[in-house]
Amino acid sequence: MSEAGTRATLRARAYDLLARDDSGPGARAVRAALVLLIVVSVTAAVVKSVPQIGRAHGNLLDLVLLLTTFGFAIEYGLRIWIAADNPGAAGAARERLRYLFSLPGLVDLIAAIPFALAPHLGLNIDWLDIVPIFKLLRHTAAFQFMVEAVYSERRVLGSAAVLMLALLVFQSSAVYYFEREAQPDKFGSIPEAMWWGIVTLTTVGYGDITPVTPWGKIAGGLTAVMGLCMFAIPVGIIASAFIEAVRRREFVDTWNLVAKVPLFRMLDAARIAAVAGVLRARRAERGERLIRKGDQADAMYFIVSGEVEVDQESAAPKGRLGAGDFFGEIALIAERERTATITALTACRLLVLHKDDFERFMDAHPDLKQAVRDAAQRRLKEINAA
Amino acid sequence: MSEAGTRATLRARAYDLLARDDSGPGARAVRAALVLLIVVSVTAAVVKSVPQIGRAHGNLLDLVLLLTTFGFAIEYGLRIWIAADNPGAAGAARERLRYLFSLPGLVDLIAAIPFALAPHLGLNIDWLDIVPIFKLLRHTAAFQFMVEAVYSERRVLGSAAVLMLALLVFQSSAVYYFEREAQPDKFGSIPEAMWWGIVTLTTVGYGDITPVTPWGKIAGGLTAVMGLCMFAIPVGIIASAFIEAVRRREFVDTWNLVAKVPLFRMLDAARIAAVAGVLRARRAERGERLIRKGDQADAMYFIVSGEVEVDQESAAPKGRLGAGDFFGEIALIAERERTATITALTACRLLVLHKDDFERFMDAHPDLKQAVRDAAQRRLKEINAA
Amino acid sequence: MSEAGTRATLRARAYDLLARDDSGPGARAVRAALVLLIVVSVTAAVVKSVPQIGRAHGNLLDLVLLLTTFGFAIEYGLRIWIAADNPGAAGAARERLRYLFSLPGLVDLIAAIPFALAPHLGLNIDWLDIVPIFKLLRHTAAFQFMVEAVYSERRVLGSAAVLMLALLVFQSSAVYYFEREAQPDKFGSIPEAMWWGIVTLTTVGYGDITPVTPWGKIAGGLTAVMGLCMFAIPVGIIASAFIEAVRRREFVDTWNLVAKVPLFRMLDAARIAAVAGVLRARRAERGERLIRKGDQADAMYFIVSGEVEVDQESAAPKGRLGAGDFFGEIALIAERERTATITALTACRLLVLHKDDFERFMDAHPDLKQAVRDAAQRRLKEINAA
């Protein structure tokens, strides 16, 4: 293999480890190491800010920060290198530039600069020590759901933000006009009153500035009530969009579970989604018998979480299946008795595909019916032969 | 019966009283006694903390605490003993060890130690007096729903917790950097600023620490708004998972109601669930006539709560039915007139199974149809003979 | 008519005016007068509490309070008298006793006692002046929805209350143990710490008592987060049960609208509910033409709110229809052209019953079909004859 080819292969491997979702144990280890690096770096920056600790162990903490910065610099270099492998790439150089000027790219850049040296150079920019915390967001599913939720509802949220800003300015101005003579030190200008306004509209209510005149109090009470009612709206929108994003992700996970079954390999994405749609959720307690050897087979099972024991009640050793495995799929294609007893070893979450539902699905897609039956017969023969 | 047999029977009886759900009046009395013991113990610990009362009645309260501790010790011993009867037990000794090192087991242990004696021995660990309050959770349905809700959504909640922790650290750091010179006593380090951060993100807003610089106030206002929007998410997830857990429990209760009807005894669990699924909820006001003697029968009723009066309009005395009872079940199998008038004595919640729905269910399960009809005819003959 | 008969008639009339829902203009006027009386009484009590006003106009306000008390006394007497007409009454005396010892009856009693005289008799019980505000709840639909919501979810709410009480006691105790040495004046006992606890769990956060030790702050932060998550549950349950109660009431209103149509008079309650179920909501803007003379008729309309103009485009004067009226019902039974043009005079909310939906409903209830058709033909003849 040419040197360029080796480099490309190496780069693809690095891409898998650093940037792809759902990779194997190697990627998980790399991700864990990166998260650890971030946690160590941020913790050092936080601890360093405590004066006693900063004075006593400042040099040690600076060393830790420098080392993590060095780690981030390596990561940054790697990410520039592998950006060329981004999907839909219009050329390595362009994809790299796109990464360099993206928000994550800029955060990675700042995290890679040794700001811990700044005080020693007389610069007062040590607050940049905390920036690596943003690197954590890349590894946080909730942040990605949040971004997706805010993005999909950005119009309504933007409009609601304008409305709340208008409310904030107006209510603050009103209280300013009522209070400015009674408390010129606290309500000295509308911007100062807006601090009161935001604290009241969000129902935080520090109490450092409060109205004291009767009209100021009436306007303040209205502000508190309006704050409650108005903030309910973006909060409700974000919460429901977030939950929807989570559900969408869960559907994708179910889909992936179904797509792994050999029987379904010939189906296209839309058909697998249709199969996934007729799955039913079920929980099993520890010790519950899911399938008894000799029973009539009427459903197949996917394990979402937990572990089950497969006991063929013969000389064969007992087996175990875990999350992502499935069993009983022969039930869907042949009238057979169960060939093993399956018991939940832990509390399990399962997805069940009933024979009836599967057959109804096949009837609705007659073109697939024969093909799936053929594939199934082949697989059944293999099993019988084995 | 052998001595061991007697002991086993006794232990099974104790297990029923202490550990089984849905037991009879004996278990309810035991549970009420245990709850009372906890309430007395915790109240004594709370009251003892008031200096005047602690000085005046300290010895009396210590006595109360010792007595309740003694009660908890007996309960603890019994629970160790009966742990052997846990379902799915892999041997008495192993189940007992499992209980000893479970969280409830450790709480039971701590509650059984007489910490009230500690001050008299010069130990300052009287705060353990309050531990028995955790024993209350075993008897609180809402706590079990809560645990179930958090468990079923633990991934999203964990991810959201990371996101909020990152937000907390970042916002606190930002305000720390803006405020540390203006208020070195209050924003002296990032950990101190994090106290401000959590108080603001949760919209509690004590006001003991607040930003005073313009940039600090801007960052603080953003923190308050972000807190509102971000906390909406776990709150929404927990609330909806909790309500779902409650609904699941209500379904189980309905199922139990249906399973008690002699007519349905031959059905398996899935079929009873199917019957339960076609029940319709209905409320009746006090004094409302539900069934009039001589009317055409078209539905049977389950009483969820409240009481009804059965008046056969004959020499027979009037009867009463309460929560868990059912009436009118003959309507489902025979064309008959109602044989009694039934009136709600209190406001009632009822579940109604209409004849049409029941017949549609039977048509969908033809194998059951004849069997249920036979059982019904037998029951009808008994009634006619009676 | 005998004197007793006259009295009974009079009492029934008084019952209609005071105690029945959905009565005519007389009852509305009586209700408005009662609400006014309550508002005047409460306002007087509130205003009297302001020292300057109390000193200057105390006698006048006491006079107002005495007069309203006198009004409440008359109302109280009438309510005792008419209690005999309560539905499902088991005898006048028993119903009256039931009212006397009911919560509303006791509030009515206290409101009828002239407490405004108390200070003049040297009694310090003038706080009872505010009691009439509870009389307002009888006239507030939201309160009745709230009671219904809390009642229907009382089990879960009760269980959640126990859980939150346990959380409150535990968190307060924890912070008490951490803070009692640092702030013996503020966290002097667990009950004192519980004031801090409730203020934090509800996210009110006055800031009069706050933890100052590091462990106290950590426990305090956890308390704030737990408060947010835990209170979400009862809040969510009450809010959704409340909205459900409102929807139930709206269904009843729709039902009443349908029940007024002559065509549907022969239907029983369940059938009217079935008709109401196929209605579709529609809004019309001011000036929108709903029906054009000569068009093919395909739906009838119920007016929920707003007003329409009926223009027969002939010498006949234009008519008006308002909330509760309906039009176009002939469309459901005969192939006819519209006989008038109908235009919205104001923004209207309408319910539409489409011919197709109505016919599908009739097909599902063949026993009714002929009867409704006959009634319809009769009505059609009347219209044609007119």
Add this chain to the structure above:
Amino acid sequence: MSEAGTRATLRARAYDLLARDDSGPGARAVRAALVLLIVVSVTAAVVKSVPQIGRAHGNLLDLVLLLTTFGFAIEYGLRIWIAADNPGAAGAARERLRYLFSLPGLVDLIAAIPFALAPHLGLNIDWLDIVPIFKLLRHTAAFQFMVEAVYSERRVLGSAAVLMLALLVFQSSAVYYFEREAQPDKFGSIPEAMWWGIVTLTTVGYGDITPVTPWGKIAGGLTAVMGLCMFAIPVGIIASAFIEAVRRREFVDTWNLVAKVPLFRMLDAARIAAVAGVLRARRAERGERLIRKGDQADAMYFIVSGEVEVDQESAAPKGRLGAGDFFGEIALIAERERTATITALTACRLLVLHKDDFERFMDAHPDLKQAVRDAAQRRLKEINAA
């Protein structure tokens, strides 16, 4: 054209620019200019309130305010003029009067008065400088959704407001009676206590007034809990009504998208709504291929947001389609292969109309089937000819 005709045309043009929704780029530019004017004016008023800036640049800011006032005056005059073109107008004069005395009309009037001159005339009414912020609401969709939401639920909200007012008065009175002797300066009267009440019920909790007596604290804790539970109700109602209003608007947008397709021009509004109802939402990532040239056509697409590239894979230049465009509509009427490859240039939101859904819709409306097929064949010929 007569002078009056010219004026009417001009007025209609001005109406389009100022008052119509969904107009072209001209109207958008006018709207942007008006919003800018408002923002400048309000910012000037806010900045002017800061004493240092007010003193240093007061005259400049007054000039800015006067200029924006002048702009608002012109806008006001134009709006009076074009009011004659309001739809459903009952005469120009009446429509103009209606505008003059409407709330937006009065706000426009106040914004058009040069209050910045007031201080120079010795008048203290400069707080009216902030009024133009209300003009912003005309351009804020969220405000219109909010008004719609509050209006549609006004009965329940009104009833809930009465309930909360009663709660506020009662709880404040209770705490007043408990606290008035301990803190006569803070709880000096019921109205003063109501300031505490509203701050507590909304969970703002400034802490400027707090109960100090045991009974006051118990009543205060109950108030906080009740506030949480009660405010959940209007908040929940407003939030869900708001989201419903947004969804309604989205449906209208979808409807408009469908109505633009030539194929559907012959359908009436209800039929277009039916078509819109069978659309399915879909997201496409940047770079995703939506249609491949030569594939069997089975669906048409509407672009909600984002951009796609049309590549006919021939000498013809690549084309672009954006929000509001559609493609693939021939698939609905003819068995054809795709004639171009279409790729998403940005992340896109699409609506998909599947051939099957469209045919099912056509089967349900046989009268339309032939007409649509004819129109489609004509269009197909045009395309083939081109």
